[in-house]
Amino acid sequence: MAPALVERQAETEDRTFYALDTHEAFRKAGFYRILVPRRYGGYEFGADTFMRVAVALTRGCPSTGWMYTLGAAHALAAATIFPEEAQDEIFATGEFIAPATIMPSGSAVRVEGGWIVNGTWSYCSGSPYATHFMGHTLVSPTEGAPPEPMVFIAPREVWRRLDDWGQQLGLRGSGSHSITIEDGFIPDHYTIPGHMSQYSVADGTPGVRLHGNPEYGGGPLSFMNLESAVLAVGIAKGALDAYSDLMRTRSTLFPPVVGRVHDPDYQYWYGEAAGMIATAEAAILGAVRQWQEACAVGPEAFTAEMEMRLAGISRQSVQLCWHAVEGYLLPTAGSSSVRRGERLERTWRDMSMLHTHAGYAVFLAAKAQRELAKAHFGIPDGLAG
Known part of the structure; x- marks a missing residue:
């Protein structure tokens, strides 16, 4: 589906959400059932499968991947923390799409x-x-x-x-x-x-008792942080795809004029960015596996230190993706490649927008590091020195 999503990026932005036929294609493919429990007609495939789908869709169209991921991801939280009576009703159709906000309002x-x-x-x-x-x-x-x-x-x-x-x-x-x-x-x-985000799984969860699947007993906070990094990886991979097209189709700006794919400098810039993005993807998929392994161990594995360590991996993965795009791909692509509507211009805007998300800009950028140190050294909350 990703190539078709690339072609529809502009219309998706104009509409402000992906098209109805895209939504129906996602439904037919079962994307909205990946994290829904089998008890209700879902697939219960697990966090790793969901995150890989998120990367693939976001690589094709960041807006589409973002909208899908932050709508479908919360089936996991709902199946983890809410009681059987609620789950019987909210999962009645086998699909669950629910945006979730962290700021209390109303x-x-x-x-x-x-x-x-x-x-x-x-x-x-x-x-x-x-x-x-x-x-x-x-x-x-x-x-x-x-x-x-x-x-x-x-x-x-x-x-x-x-x-x-x-x-x-x-x-x-x-x-x-x-x-x-x-x-x-x-x-x-x-x-x-x-x-x-502060829900404690220490005493077990309704989800584990109801479904018997340990992934419905994992920490909601760490899973939410993983989502941000997975989206960053998808966006960065899309930017690298756009840069690859430029490598194949454009020439160097200064003599000797050759195709960029044959120029040592462009080869280096591409390779450096590709390595950073691949490292970010390996790190975040490794963090997802750590999250799943902790689920298998049981609620005692979800300590504050473990949750904040996963947050730290998420933070570094986003940083690697940002540095690859901002430091190597964008400045060397050429100004004509970042005109309004160009794929590379759009991915840069989208990644810049990710940096304003409170989960990244506030929590992952500062608070998570302090909380990791406090958890490791046993410093109680509220004790500054």
Whole structure:
């Protein structure tokens, strides 16, 4: 599918999400069932298969890969942390597409059997074809107590997608629209106290007890961090493809004028970038295997240090991809190759946009390193010195 996605990058950006026939092709291929439990008609193929599909799609079209990945990935989290009653309902069709946001927003009022939720949540990647939405809001656990996060699942009929995406620097076709809920009823079994990224698997999970698959017992935070790095690898591989085409079709700028593919400098720039991207891919797929191996060991393997070590691998993988594109491919491709609409120009914009994502720009860029050191040396939270 990737070659066809390359050809449709421009129209995907104009539409702000991938086409309906692309969505139907993904459905037919079973992409939305990869992480859904077999109990509900899913394939339960595992994190490694899902991540490889994400890389392949993102390599063809970063916006499409981003929208698919951040819509389909959260089937794993939902199957891990939510109770059987909720899973029986949300996975009833065998497909689950749900953008998830980490920033608590809106409000929730307690009513009999659940909550009345109101609010708007931004950056809901995957929303155009989503079956559900996973968000956070703040609620007080008891009257007068300070508000705390609560994660909830909202079925499609409860929310509305806003037409507010497409003017950003990059990833203009990623379907990252805002979602708004007006007096939406969310039943209790569709809610969990706390923040999804801080969910502890130490005592086991509903997913493992229900499905018997250890991958439904892994740490949600580390899995979310792996997603960012996998997307960066896909984007960088697409940029390398574009550079390869230039190597084959263009000549050097200075004498002796030869095809770039025969020029030692271009050979070096290509080789250096290719090595960095291959290293990033090997690192992140290795991290995915580590995550799966930890799942097999059991919840005791998901220590804070282990989670932050995987975050560190994710960070370095993104950095390698960025340095390959920004340091070697973009500056040596030539200005005509980065005109608006050129594939290399688009991949640079998309990777630049990835750098503004809070998961990377805030958490992976700074907080994760400190948390890794604190976990390794046993420094309690809140102790600065």
